[in-house]
Amino acid sequence: MTFEKTPGWLDWYAGPSRPRFQLPAGAVDAHCHVFGPGAEFPYAPERKYTPCDAGKAQLFALRDHLGFARNVIVQATCHGADNRAMVDACAASGGRARGVATVRRAVSDAELHALHAAGVRGVRFNFVKRLVDFTPRDELMEIAARIAPLGWHVVIYFEAVDLPELWDFFAALPTTVVVDHMGRPDVGLGADSPQFELFVQFMREHANVWSKVSCPERLSVTGPPALDGERHAYRDVIPFARRIVETFPDRVLWGTDWPHPNLKNHMPDDGLLVDFIPHIAVTTELQCKLLVANPMRLYWPEEV
Numbered sequence: 001m002t003f004e005k006t007p008g009w010l011d012w013y014a015g016p017s018r019p020r021f022q023l024p025a026g027a028v029d030a031h032c033h034v035f036g037p038g039a040e041f042p043y044a045p046e047r048k049y050t051p052c053d054a055g056k057a058q059l060f061a062l063r064d065h066l067g068f069a070r071n072v073i074v075q076a077t078c079h080g081a082d083n084r085a086m087v088d089a090c091a092a093s094g095g096r097a098r099g100v101a102t103v104r105r106a107v108s109d110a111e112l113h114a115l116h117a118a119g120v121r122g123v124r125f126n127f128v129k130r131l132v133d134f135t136p137r138d139e140l141m142e143i144a145a146r147i148a149p150l151g152w153h154v155v156i157y158f159e160a161v162d163l164p165e166l167w168d169f170f171a172a173l174p175t176t177v178v179v180d181h182m183g184r185p186d187v188g189l190g191a192d193s194p195q196f197e198l199f200v201q202f203m204r205e206h207a208n209v210w211s212k213v214s215c216p217e218r219l220s221v222t223g224p225p226a227l228d229g230e231r232h233a234y235r236d237v238i239p240f241a242r243r244i245v246e247t248f249p250d251r252v253l254w255g256t257d258w259p260h261p262n263l264k265n266h267m268p269d270d271g272l273l274v275d276f277i278p279h280i281a282v283t284t285e286l287q288c289k290l291l292v293a294n295p296m297r298l299y300w301p302e303e304v
């Protein structure tokens with residue numbers, strides 16, 4: 001089966017630069033995806049976009065090029081609740097990838113156990129309206145209750161304007177909860193705006209809530225560097241991510257978000273994204289927590 005990718009969709013950045021920042025040994029790229037390839041792992045009929053193919057071989061090549069040791073592969077909405085591409089990538093990683101799945105209410109206990117054996121350690125609940133249809137909260141809560149005994153966590157993806165309405169639901173989740181991309185703040189408002197204060201308050205009041213300080217390329221208003229050779233990109237996102245890293249150093253994760261779904265204006269150089277890290281985690285200790293200790297605790301606890 002062949003798939004026509006969504007018009008305007010940018011392919012991932014071929015030939016990323018080598019980062020200047022040297023990642024600590026054992027660093028984990030804790031948010032990335034695999035897409036297809038569609039001929040082998042067809043995209044879901046209910047998807048809101050059709051991506052370019054971006055398979056496990058390319059992901060692992062990027063991992064090695066950037067200097068990461070491991071990946072956490074997050075199920076993307078274009079694959080719906082068909083986790084085969086993600087599971088196949090985990091299986092092929094030789095223990096160096098773990099996964100976050102999407103499941104529906106109908107999932108059986110046997111399927112959950114098979115996902116666990118394949119390396120899945122969490123489920124993702126997506127509330128971004130352009131990406132998914134609405135799922136009733138009682139269905140999600142039922143899923144959360146079923147995955148909790150496996151020691152899994154819930155990854156939540158939402159936009160900052162929706163946090164007030166979702167707050168009580170998130171607060172009731174019985175697991176560790178990991179927020180994608182700092183809850184997608186409106187960076188134009190500033191890191192001390194009421195909107196971002198609410199997110200900080202949410203993390204402060206709920207000790208089980210973690211955040212990925214990822215996706216500056218998605219959140220930035222100023223965008224990538226204008227000048228060739230300038231590696232200090234996406235500066236307007238730094239105060240947001242740095243604040244979260246310094247306030248909650250033991251509850252933060254970082255990921256490339258490769259192959260960067262739905263970016264239409266520019267496609268980031270993943271080497272540049274890695275060079276963003278020392279601007280948001282400014283000491284060796286913070287970098288080791290962000291990139292090694294925290295993701296290992298969550299995804300490979302048996303090795304900690």
Ligand code: 0GY
Nearest residue numbers: 075076077078131257261262
């Ligand atoms: C991300 C962001 C996006 C897409 C998805 O599952 C997805 O389709 O997560 C987005 O469009 O903002 O984290 O990959």
